[in-house]
Structure formats: structure tokens, C-alpha cells
Amino acid sequence: MSRFLAFLFALAFPVIAQAQGLRAELPILGDDGSRVANHRIASDRVAAAEKLPGAVVAANPKGDVTLVEFYDLNCPYCRRASADIDALLKADNKLRLVLVPFPVLGIPSILAGRVEIAVSKMLKPQDFYRYHRALYAGRGVIDGQRAINAASEFKLDLQKVLDAANEDGITDIMKAHVRFADTLNLKATPAYLVGDVAIQGHPGQKGLKAVIDSVRKCGKAAC
Template structure:
């Protein structure tokens, strides 16, 4: 894993940049507030006034930086909500995705997952509990194989299971792979499928088709457009939740979406 630069140096640089921005903002505000005053006071005098005011009231720096951060967070949240709304059809209506729970549910929980993701395995019981306890919940499973060639192979088999054996069997296949330990690749996925009574030769043939490959790339492109960089990531309504956040936060997001 690539490490970020030292936290202290990064903070110092960021604060310096923000202070420069703040000073420029204050200068512009003072200069534009009264044109007649701006003509009588030169730039040096204005800078002296700003400096003296900041030294006498240093708390305004923290207050200003806090406001800048809050504005940035709000803008980011609004951008994510807009992106989720724009991609609603791609999130909820892809025919290749495996759907668990109520196919006609009033709320959809979308999960981007990788069969080799430890956190996805940790989140799997939470998702299963939500499905078991909420008869109106629809869960959409989107393969996002980002953890190597083995994950891609397993994803292809998983998507092929739906075509060959149907939605219910595909859901059971997903659960069994999520319960599996160790590295999962195409061979492991085919073994699990065989234990479910699926024709593995036919499954291999379907998994190798262009249609399955396109679906995986479609999911990868969608994740990139939404800013999803890891698994698991959940989408509920206009919320994007990253990581194994737990059952309760997901329940709260589902409840908020219903309201």
C-alpha cells in the first residue's frame, strides 16, 4: 500500500494555502465593499489592517477554515446525490445483476462487492439479516472484481450462474461463495456451482461470453462515475455508504429512503 506524506507536513501546507486564500478573500471583500475607500487606502495599508485584525482575533482563522470545510463537504455530498440520481437506471435496472429479497420491493439496496473482499464477507451476514427481516427490501448485487484476476474469474462464473440456473440459485451461489474461506478464483467458483447441481461445462461456456465480460466492465465504469473506489460499497436512495458499515446504519438509510 502506498503511504501518504507525513500528516504534519500536509496539514501545514494545507493551512498555509487556506490562509493565503482567506487573506485574498478578505482583501477582495474590503476592496469591493467601498470603492471610495479603496481609492483612498492603498494595498499595503489594507494588508496591514487585515494582518492586525487577524492577530487580534486569531479565532477567525479556525472559524473560516471550518466554514470552508463544511462548504466543501456539502458540495461533495450534493455532487454524489446528483450522480446517484443520474445513474439510477444503471444502478437498479441492469438485467444481469443478481437480485435478492423482494424483486418488487419498495426500497432497493445496491451492493458493489468482490468475492475476495474480506470486508464484503464481513458485511454479508448484515445483508442477509436485512433481507430476512424486511419483506419489502430489494437487494441488487453488483460484481465489482477489483482484487485481481481470480476475482474477475469468479465474477464471470457468478454472473453466468444466473443465466444458466436462474435468480434463486444465483442468490444461493453468492451466499456460499461469501461464506467460503481462502482465495476464490474461477475453479473455486465452479466447484461451488457444481455442488449446487449446475452443469459446470455449460457454465464455463456462458462465463466466457462477451456478454458477461461487457457486464463486468459496465459495472466498473458505473463505479468510477459514482466515485466508488472499493468494496463493499452500498447505495440506498441518494446515499453512498462505503465499507462494512454494519446492519444498523443500513437499516437507518433504508428507513430514511422510505420516508
């Protein structure tokens, strides 16, 4: 994967892996009882995030509550979050998941993100979700080659995947995701949009469930 714009290097480190020093506007608690960084957002921002060019409605398209996750494949908190979200989906068939690739933690993340976005255009959403989960299997850095290897399990033409990952359009998608995140002041991965709130950092499975339950109950992240 040799064709990259210099812009990608500028993307490498604008976001921190943890939501340290960010405010907690609403009383959203993590599984350890501590407050989780969050701030209110306009009610139309969840729907707007879903329209981003690389976003995928990965689970339960007819669900009654939408959870949008901005993630970096090499963020350790995102790895944990993916497992927690998967458990929530299995327990809650009304939870709708939208995945937004947000590779900002280094060049390996950018390379893997390019492949993942290319694959998302070639698979049905439910198959892409399985691919996304498969990327987290095993240990170590998730880079472009690892993302390509994971695609081989889905009977895709790997040369077509590679060619698509190198297209300039993928760069445009990444730029669009960064610009949107900037409008919401997202400064941590993972970041979630749900109801009327942006959550920065992973609150844990119970913490996320509490917010989802609240949105379902009163339309707000905290009733």
C-alpha cells in the same frame, strides 16, 4: 479458464478495499459510531444500476426500498456485508436487494466473477442469491475453481458454466460495471446505492438499517 483479454489485468487494482480518505457528505454512521464515506447521487442512479447487464434483483423484487451492492468476492468487508445484508433481508421483507458483481481486487476475483456472472444467467434470482451466499462459505481465496465447485450444488452443467464464463460477453459486462462505477466515483468495496446516496465501505448492519429506515421514512438517506 484460459481465454482472457489483457483488459482484465488493468481491472485488477483500481478500487481499494476500504473507504479510507473519502469524504462523508451525509452524517451516516457505522456500527462503531464513526462516519462512513458517502456522497449524494442523482435519484435515478439506483434504477440505472439495476439495468446493468450483470445486475441481479436477488431478493424481494416487490420491496419498497432498493439496496444496490457493488461487491468483490474476495473483499473481506464484502463477506461481512453479505452476512449482514442477509440478516436484514430476513428481518425486513420489504427490502429489495440488487447485486452487482464488481471483481476488482485481483485475478482470482476476476475469474470467480466471470463464473458468477455466467451462473447468474442460468439460475432463477432466488437460486442465484443462494449461490452467491454459498460462495462466501468457508475460508480462503474465492477463485474460478471454487466458483465452479459451488455451481455443482445447483445441478448445473459445469462445462456449460465454464464455456459461458469464458465468453467475451462476460468481459463486456465487467467493463460496463466498471464504467458505471466510475461515473459515480465508487472507490471502495463494498459500495452501496440506496435512495439518494452512494455509500463507500460497509457501515455494518445497524448502520445500513438506519439508512434504509431513513429512505423509507423521507426518501433520503438522512432525513
